[in-house]
Amino acid sequence: MKIRRPRYEDAARIAEVHVRTWKQTYEHLLPAGFFTDDHARGRNELWSRILAEPQGKWSVHVAEVAGELVGFAMADAAHPTGPGEPAQDRNGEPAVRELYTLYVLDSHHGTGAGQALLDATVGHDPVGLWVAKQNPRAIAFYQRNGFVFTGEEKSDPSAPAITDARMIRSQRSAEARTLSAN
Numbered sequence: 001m002k003i004r005r006p007r008y009e010d011a012a013r014i015a016e017v018h019v020r021t022w023k024q025t026y027e028h029l030l031p032a033g034f035f036t037d038d039h040a041r042g043r044n045e046l047w048s049r050i051l052a053e054p055q056g057k058w059s060v061h062v063a064e065v066a067g068e069l070v071g072f073a074m075a076d077a078a079h080p081t082g083p084g085e086p087a088q089d090r091n092g093e094p095a096v097r098e099l100y101t102l103y104v105l106d107s108h109h110g111t112g113a114g115q116a117l118l119d120a121t122v123g124h125d126p127v128g129l130w131v132a133k134q135n136p137r138a139i140a141f142y143q144r145n146g147f148v149f150t151g152e153e154k155s156d157p158s159a160p161a162i163t164d165a166r167m168i169r170s171q172r173s174a175e176a177r178t179l180s181a182n
Contacts, residue, residue, distance in 0.1 A: 015043035021103035071104035073117035099129040130164040
């Protein structure tokens with residue numbers, strides 16, 4: 001398996017895996033007709049825009065096996081508030097990065113691809129994410145990586161059967177994970 005930063009030319013392949021992983025994971029929870037040609041085009045446009053942006057705004061990695069793209073992850077970059085200062089949120093607290101996507105084709109679950117993508121994309125930093133409550137495999141993965149639920153939940157009107165729950169890996173749990181990895 002190879003973990004690398006994607007190139008602009010990878011946008012269509014990432015979009016294809018994005019749609020495939022959503023179908024594999026959520027199709028039974030989504031309204032009939034959710035996966036249209038427009039949906040696929042939208043994912044392609046999304047990834048083309050993301051990969052056209054300057055490096056540094058996003059931390060994006062892909063996983064490949066024998067040249068086949070099998071997964072991807074994207075987080076925002078940690079943004080310091082000034083030279084030599086730690087990243088902070090709008091309340092002056094240490095900023096928590098956001099993991100926006102981490103998807104692996106189901107044929108590659110359990111291979112370490114998800115862990116390698118998480119490690120490459122956010123390392124051991126404090127980070128937050130939203131996970132579908134109906135995705136116990138993802139929840140268990142994030143819990144193994146030090147994430148805990150915050151109690152926040154939200155849903156998307158276009159996918160009413162899916163409830164997203166907020167999980168955070170704090171500075172303390174990130175430090176503990178780093179120590180146990182060494």
